[in-house]
Amino acid sequence: MTAPARILVYGVYGAGKSTLAAKLADRLGLPxxxxxxxxxxxxxxEVPVAEQRSRIEAVCRRDRWILDGAYHGWRDVxxxxxxxxxxxxYPRGLSFGRLLRRTVGRLVSREVICNGNRESLRSVFSRDSVLVWHVGAFGRARRRMRAWRADxxxxxxxxxxxxxxxxRWVADLPASLPRSGQVPHRGR
Known part of the structure; x- marks a missing residue:
């Protein structure tokens, strides 16, 4: 396999997608x-799904990128x-524990997440809480990843x-991997 220039990092909420995407971007020199x-x-x-799709299509037309998620309205792109x-x-307990710690940390620190948005007690205890979403999405995300691997x-x-x-896999990646290089990996 040649060096990937377009990488999707995928997992359930709290698994560490953004952290990994940032690490891979730094390590591989990809945006x-x-x-x-x-x-x-x-x-x-929420940005309307048609606009989300348009934005994602613009990113995916580029030669090089890393995305830290893929959602229903544009996952195919x-x-x-x-x-x-x-x-x-990762196991449910691990990702949920990470998500809970991250959410509490963001509540305390008032960290800006995206476009000026922050976690709030209201959002954490709402029906649309990221914690509630994790519970419902965990099995679907796991089945989806495994189906992709089998396809x-x-x-x-x-x-x-x-x-x-x-x-271990990240540590084995060469820094600033050249486009024509090889990506060491275990299995498919």
Whole structure:
């Protein structure tokens, strides 16, 4: 496999997609486009799906990118262009624990997440809470990643079941990987 120039990092909320995308961008010299910046306007107003799709299509037309998520209204666009999918297939307790710690930390620090948006007690305890979404989305995300890996017509999919496995893979990647280089990986 030649060096990937278009990478989708995928997993359930809290798995560490953005953290990994930033690390890969730095390590491989690829531009990272945070998906939340494309999907949310100030005040947590969701960008209409047609506009999300248009924004994602513009990113995916580029020769090089890393995206940290793919959602229902435009997932097909990303998969059609990705050279590699890196799936964070961690146990539910691990990803939920990370999400809970991150959410509490953001509540305390008032960290800006995207486009001026912040976590609030109201959002955390709402029906649309990211914590509630995690519970409902976990199984679907896991099944989706595993189906992608089994589909020979799609991009190669690397699934990592533990942070230690992922860390070893990242450590094996050469810094500033040349476009024609090889990506060391375990399995498909």
């Amino acid at each position: 990272w486009v945070p998906v939340d910046d494309l999907l949310w306007q100030p005040g947590w107003v 990303v998969l059609a262009r990705a050279d590699l999918v890196v799936g964070l297939d 020979p017509s799609g991009p190669p999919v690397l699934l990592f079941g533990t942070p230690a496995d992922l860390d």
